[in-house]
Amino acid sequence: MIKVFGHKAPDTDSTGAPIIWAWYLNEVKGTPAQPVLLGAPNTEAAFVVAHWGLDMPEIISGVEAGAPVVIVDTNNPAELPEGINAADITAIIDHHKLVGGLETKGPIDITIRPLACTATIMHDLIGDDLARAPRGIKGAMLSCILSDTLEFRSPTTTAHDKAVCEKLAADLGVDIGELAAAMFEAKSDVSAFSDAELLRMDSKEYTVDGTALRVSVLETTAPKLVLDRKDSLMASMVDVAREDGADQVLLFVVDILNEEATLLVPNDLVKKIAEASFGCTVAGDTVVLPGIMSRKKQIIPALKV
Amino acid sequence: MIKVFGHKAPDTDSTGAPIIWAWYLNEVKGTPAQPVLLGAPNTEAAFVVAHWGLDMPEIISGVEAGAPVVIVDTNNPAELPEGINAADITAIIDHHKLVGGLETKGPIDITIRPLACTATIMHDLIGDDLARAPRGIKGAMLSCILSDTLEFRSPTTTAHDKAVCEKLAADLGVDIGELAAAMFEAKSDVSAFSDAELLRMDSKEYTVDGTALRVSVLETTAPKLVLDRKDSLMASMVDVAREDGADQVLLFVVDILNEEATLLVPNDLVKKIAEASFGCTVAGDTVVLPGIMSRKKQIIPALKV
Numbered sequence: 001m002i003k004v005f006g007h008k009a010p011d012t013d014s015t016g017a018p019i020i021w022a023w024y025l026n027e028v029k030g031t032p033a034q035p036v037l038l039g040a041p042n043t044e045a046a047f048v049v050a051h052w053g054l055d056m057p058e059i060i061s062g063v064e065a066g067a068p069v070v071i072v073d074t075n076n077p078a079e080l081p082e083g084i085n086a087a088d089i090t091a092i093i094d095h096h097k098l099v100g101g102l103e104t105k106g107p108i109d110i111t112i113r114p115l116a117c118t119a120t121i122m123h124d125l126i127g128d129d130l131a132r133a134p135r136g137i138k139g140a141m142l143s144c145i146l147s148d149t150l151e152f153r154s155p156t157t158t159a160h161d162k163a164v165c166e167k168l169a170a171d172l173g174v175d176i177g178e179l180a181a182a183m184f185e186a187k188s189d190v191s192a193f194s195d196a197e198l199l200r201m202d203s204k205e206y207t208v209d210g211t212a213l214r215v216s217v218l219e220t221t222a223p224k225l226v227l228d229r230k231d232s233l234m235a236s237m238v239d240v241a242r243e244d245g246a247d248q249v250l251l252f253v254v255d256i257l258n259e260e261a262t263l264l265v266p267n268d269l270v271k272k273i274a275e276a277s278f279g280c281t282v283a284g285d286t287v288v289l290p291g292i293m294s295r296k297k298q299i300i301p302a303l304k305v
Numbered sequence: 306m307i308k309v310f311g312h313k314a315p316d317t318d319s320t321g322a323p324i325i326w327a328w329y330l331n332e333v334k335g336t337p338a339q340p341v342l343l344g345a346p347n348t349e350a351a352f353v354v355a356h357w358g359l360d361m362p363e364i365i366s367g368v369e370a371g372a373p374v375v376i377v378d379t380n381n382p383a384e385l386p387e388g389i390n391a392a393d394i395t396a397i398i399d400h401h402k403l404v405g406g407l408e409t410k411g412p413i414d415i416t417i418r419p420l421a422c423t424a425t426i427m428h429d430l431i432g433d434d435l436a437r438a439p440r441g442i443k444g445a446m447l448s449c450i451l452s453d454t455l456e457f458r459s460p461t462t463t464a465h466d467k468a469v470c471e472k473l474a475a476d477l478g479v480d481i482g483e484l485a486a487a488m489f490e491a492k493s494d495v496s497a498f499s500d501a502e503l504l505r506m507d508s509k510e511y512t513v514d515g516t517a518l519r520v521s522v523l524e525t526t527a528p529k530l531v532l533d534r535k536d537s538l539m540a541s542m543v544d545v546a547r548e549d550g551a552d553q554v555l556l557f558v559v560d561i562l563n564e565e566a567t568l569l570v571p572n573d574l575v576k577k578i579a580e581a582s583f584g585c586t587v588a589g590d591t592v593v594l595p596g597i598m599s600r601k602k603q604i605i606p607a608l609k610v
Contacts, residue, residue, distance in 0.1 A: 089403075097409045098394075104403040107601075112415035296412075 002033040002090060003063065006073035006118070007080065009201060010037045012147035012183070015045035016140035017072040017118040019054055021093065023137045024122070025070075028129045033070070036060045038081065042201055044147060047186035051179075052139035063087045073118040077101040078205065093121055096296070116154065116161040119144035123164050135172060142168040143183060150219060150256050151180040155297045181221075184256055188220040195229065195236035199249055204295070209305040213273075214246040217295050219254045223262060226253045230286065234266035248273075254293055261292040261299075269305075276304040307338040307395060308368065309375040311423070312384035314506060315342045317452035317488070320350035321445035322377040322423040324359055326398065328442045329427070330375075333434045338375070341365045343386065347506060349452060352491035356484075357444035368392045378423040382406040383510065398426055401601070421461040424449035428469050440477060447473040448488060455524060455561050456485040460602045486526075489561055493525040500534065500541035504554055509600070514610040518578075519551040522600050524559045528567060531558045535591065539571035553578075559598055566597040566604075574610075581609040 004022045006014025018035035025033035035057040041049070049056050063069055065086040075092055076099045077084055085102065091109040092102070095118055113121045119141040123130065130138070145165040149157040152165075169176045190198055203216040218226055226233070237249040248269055252261040263278075264286055265271050271282045278289050292298050309327045311319025323340035330338035340362040346354070354361050368374055370391040380397055381404045382389055390407065396414040397407070400423055418426045424446040428435065435443070450470040454462040457470075474481045495503055508521040523531055531538070542554040553574055557566040568583075569591055570576050576587045583594050597603050 092403075095412050097411050098397075098407055098413070098415060100408040101405050102403055103405040106402050107400050107417065107419040108402070109419065110403060110415055110417035112412065114412040114414065 002031060002068045002070055003036050003060070004033055004070040004072060005036045005038055005060070006071075007076070008038045009203070010039055010041045010045055011202060012042075012045045012048050013118050013144045014038075014073045015041045015057070016048060016144040016147075017093070017122060018057060018070075019049075019140050020119060020122050020126075020137055020144075021070060021072060023133065024126050024129070028126070028132065034058075042187065043189050043192075044183050044187035047183060048140065048143040048147070051182070052136040052143070054136045054140060071102075072122075075099055075102055075112065093118055093125070095121060115158055116156040117145045117148035119148075120161045120164050123168075138168050138172055139174070142172065142174065143179065146176065146180045146183060147187075150254075150293060151176065151184075153256065153259055154293045156294050184219070184221045188222040188225060190218070190220070190225055195233045196240050198226070198229075198233065199236060199240045199251060200244075203249075205244070205246060206300060206303070208303045211248065211269075211305040212246045213303070213305075214241065214244055214249045215295060215299060215303075216249060216251045217254055217261075217299075218251065219256055221256050223253050223255045227262060227286065230264055234264055234285065237264075237266055252289075252292070252295070252299060256293075259291060259293060261289045263287050263289060273303065273305055277302045307336060307373045307375055308341050308365070309338055309377060310341045310343055310365070311376075311378035312381070313343045314508070315344055315346045315350055316507060317347070317350045317353050318423050318449045319378045320346045320362070321353060321449040321452075322398070322427060323362060323375075324354075324445050325424060325427050325431075325442055325449075326375060326377060328438065329431050329434070333431070333437065339363070347492065348494055348497075349488050349492035352488060353445065353448040353452070356487070357441040357448070359441045359445060376407075377427075380404055380407055380417065398423055398430070400426060420463055421459065421466040422450045422453035424453075425463075425466045425469050428473075443473050443477055444479070447477065447479065448484065451481065451485045451488060452492075455559075455598060456481065456489075458561065458564055459598045461599050489524070489526045493527040493530065495523070495525070495530055500538050501545050503531070503534075503538065504541060504545045504556060505549075508554075510549070510551060511605060511608070513608045516553065516574075516610040517551045518608070518610075519546060519549055519554045520600060520604060520608075521554060521556045522559055522566075522604075523556065524561055526561050528558050528560045532567060532591065535569055539569055539590065542569075542571055557594075557597065557600070557604060561598075564596060564598060566594045568592050568594060578608065578610055582607045 004018040022033040022035040025031040037057045037059045062081045068088045068090050070091045072093045075094045089104045094112045095115050199216050203214050205214050241249050251264045254261045265282050274282050280287050309323040327338040327340040330336040342362045342364045367386045373393045373395050375396045377398045380399045394409045399417045400420050457467050504521050510519050546554050556569045559566045570587050579587050585592050
């Protein structure tokens with residue numbers, strides 16, 4: 001049985017893409033496969049699984065040496081279980097930059113494309129066999145693309161992602177605006193999470209000019225729900241940074257509907273980073289960055305310490 | 306202008322695949338591209354370029370930081386110019402195991418498939434646009450597959466490689482047996498090369514149980530031409546190993562037509578490796594290994610020190 005999984009702290013793409021690919025392996029290729037998660041899915045991913053009537057994948061804590069796995073939506077060992085290189089990696093499907101560090105025992109199928117969403121790549125790889133997919137699989141694909149593109153608002157969106165998404169919506173008779181609104185509302189319900197959980201929910205580590213930054217993004221249609229907690233979030237950053245071996249946590253609250261991000265500014269280091277990176281002037285403990293939606297395309301390339 | 310290249314010490318696939326992909330980028334995608342080589346091609350590759358009336362690609366000694374490149378037929382930094390990660394890697398097309406070590410600045414097109422030949426992957430990626438390719442491009446594709454599969458004798462050969470090759474031969478009106486024989490004859494003419502050049506011509510380094518081995522393969526239809534030089538080849542191994550920082554050179558002379566390899570046994574270390582790895586008994590300074598054709602599939606997985 002091949003285990004198919006995405007990255008730790010699973011979002012909609014890292015939850016839906018394993019479900020899609022395990023369906024393809026089981027039903028089209030005749031290869032027994034099981035979608036699994038490397039942690040609890042976020043609230044949007046949980047909504048998507050329930051909305052399309054899918055089974056929530058089991059959460060696993062690690063992989064055994066020699067176990068056959070397919071990795072989707074990442075190629076970064078830091079986002080995968082320890083000892084991933086001891087597993088039998090049989091395929092990788094991803095849309096992130098090549099980080100280096102994953103190794104395979106033999107030649108395998110690796111497909112990385114500069115698209116917004118893993119599910120879009122899977123759509124292309126599955127090809128005509130997608131006609132055999134049940135409604136839930138097509139729905140998961142549709143939801144993954146809406147999630148990763150923020151309903152086509154993110155600058156990572158390509159014309160191909162949009163075209164595939166619109167084709168799926170037409171096929172399923174789904175109103176894209178309604179589905180996206182319901183997904184983003186689910187993602188915006190952060191009431192159940194502690195400050196530390198919010199800071200780690202969608203977070204990646206980068207070292208910029210020698211400074212280890214944990215760059216966290218919260219995409220929401222209700223930024224007020226997060227920003228009302230800014231004092232305790234900023235207090236929690238100190239502990240999260242220390243526990244995770246980072247010098248600083250940066251929290252960008254992305255307002256999906258207004259297409260802007262608010263960066264929390266707890267200290268002079270973040271003030272300096274914000275002004276150097278985004279050409280803004282910080283006066284206070286938050287700064288609004290108009291048009292900033294994508295960590296991959298806009299935040300990481302801009303960061304200066 | 307994007308430079309397209311394969312690995313150092315270019316064989317037919319690492320010479321032909323850049324020519325094929327540069328044609329595709331220039332003529333189909335409208336992206337200016339130039340095939341180049343990271344060293345002099347081997348005699349088979351030179352024959353293939355001349356046979357199909359192609360221009361011999363320029364040999365380059367390195368790549369500049371930020372220069373756009375496409376890497377084909379390898380993903381191993383050791384087989385690429387120093388500073389490759391400072392170049393702007395725009396795509397990778399390969400059929401080897403993921404080694405780890407290459408990094409890209411952003412998400413790019415990466416296609417790795419467990420097929421025998423890079424040209425087979427390119428055939429699939431180019432799709433219907435291959436109808437627009439001139440005879441020389443299809444011929445290069447055909448020759449790359451014959452070379453990497455040793456005319457379907459190598460255990461790396463897949464049904465898909467063979468089907469693509471046979472389709473191309475039918476399209477071009479080429480007799481596969483005649484073309485392969487001419488290619489292998491060209492590869493077998495080793496008279497112009499020094500012993501050290503022969504030992505490095507098709508050679509990869511592996512560390513097995515702490516011992517650094519340079520594993521060299523010479524595929525030939527005339528093994529006698531090589532084996533007549535075995536005394537001076539074994540003498541040269543000492544210098545080549547020292548200069549390249551290896552503990553030992555292993556030279557496998559692959560007899561393409563008789564489907565066997567002869568391993569040179571210059572000392573007790575190689576005798577021990579041969580007997581532990583291949584279950585043979587060595588009596589003398591060579592040992593014949595029936596059925597051994599592929600470093601990737603048969604030699605490397607078997608090696609024990």
